[in-house]
Amino acid sequence: MTSYTPFSYVVINLARLIRPSEVTFSGVNSTLPMLACLVAKRAYDFNFTWLNVAGGVDAELAGPVPLSSGDAALTAGSRSIFANEDFYDLCTRGGMDLCFLGASQIDGTGATNNSVIGDWDTPKVRLPGGGGSAVMMPTLKRAATWRTEHSTRTLVDKLFFQTAKGNLQSVVTPMCVFDKREGRLAVASYHPDVTLDEIRAATGFETDISQAQPTPEPTEAELAALRSLDPDGTFEADAAIRMPEVAA
Template sequence: MESKNRVCDTMVCAMARMIRDGDNVFHGVSSHMPMVAVLLAKAMHAPKAVHLNIPGGVDPVLRKLQKYTSAGPELLEGSKSYFPLMEVFDLSMRGGLDVAFLSGVQFDVWGNVNASVIGDYKKPKVRLPGGAGSAVLIPTAKRAIIWRTKHDQRTFVNQVDFITTRGNVDKIVTPLCIFKMENGEMVLDTIHETSSLEEVRENTGFPIKYSRIAYTPLPTKEELSALGRIDPGNYRNIEF
């Protein structure tokens, strides 16, 4: 459990550091980790970042995080204003959404995202929820940051079974590492201290490219202290 918590906190802190002061930042449903990352960034280095979400609460003051939702009515309580989801889509298509935290089920070396089916589209092994807002937000947000709590060869494949959305992925944060897009390909950015290059290679279905070996900075004492105040119930860890 301690190791899992450490990985989770490393991922959350890494996502928080990707948020810049003044960014308009959106996260969707089932998104405890990026939700906490947004709150952490606002508490640490990006107080002017704007927190947008599914219910439409802008910069909500969360007195208590909910265990089972990152899209509940509490995100409207104490918010500065109301900005509904349809306006988020419009904002993104107008170039005003700086960061969108989204996910998927399969990813390939070209940055394509599959959230639709596993196997043949007409006769799939598994039919997935589909792209929903990600099909709009990933191509149009200034930076689409993907997180996924699984990193194996079924998740990171040479070619996705179905392209739900393509292009514009900035970073992908996993329990093992962070990928970045460079010249149209996914390359290794940093490796978490809890992992290794060998483990990343063994669990990725395409050849790993990198220009240098770098490690993801560990959470600082200040970040861990802030996480304890923001999420004392450790609900960010329920995604694992």
């Protein structure tokens, strides 16, 4: 029996992408990466620089975690304000190591669509848009994205529209963690309760599973950090992450 819930699986495995001494950024509309950065700050025994879209630099939250990942609460304890133009310029001049960037659809090469379902000119659904991803994705060192729904609608062979393309290295879903190898997203590790066949069936692009391993269980420190950030389970309930229904 795993100690992961679908929610803790996504947040903790996003946190595990953060590396010592690097510059890491979390943006707008990015609740789970915000939590992942805070988990890493509390659970891991190393330093990294956490920039966020509210302008915070290594913020140390005094009170509860804000619902909005762009809230000025994320500048608490910050000793500088590093605002939008600054962090974009930092990124395009090569100073951003890891950025968490959202995506509605992801293809097997790690290109992303945040713009439309259907044609761009006459969309069936107008999506929010890519935010900074078209500028950041080609200029940062590594991007990571997440999907709360692992399905053939979100992980696709062909995007409706290519909002951004570049250095997307990692994708975390409730089922698995993808890592880009030789230009393609391959399954690096998978949730202990799912099988590789189930992952393949729920994934719309061809993916290499030859090196996939079960994802290591969460540590006590990771779980404790996440509990401290979401003590009453509000974020977990809002995220409403479920495993895909798989045929028995």
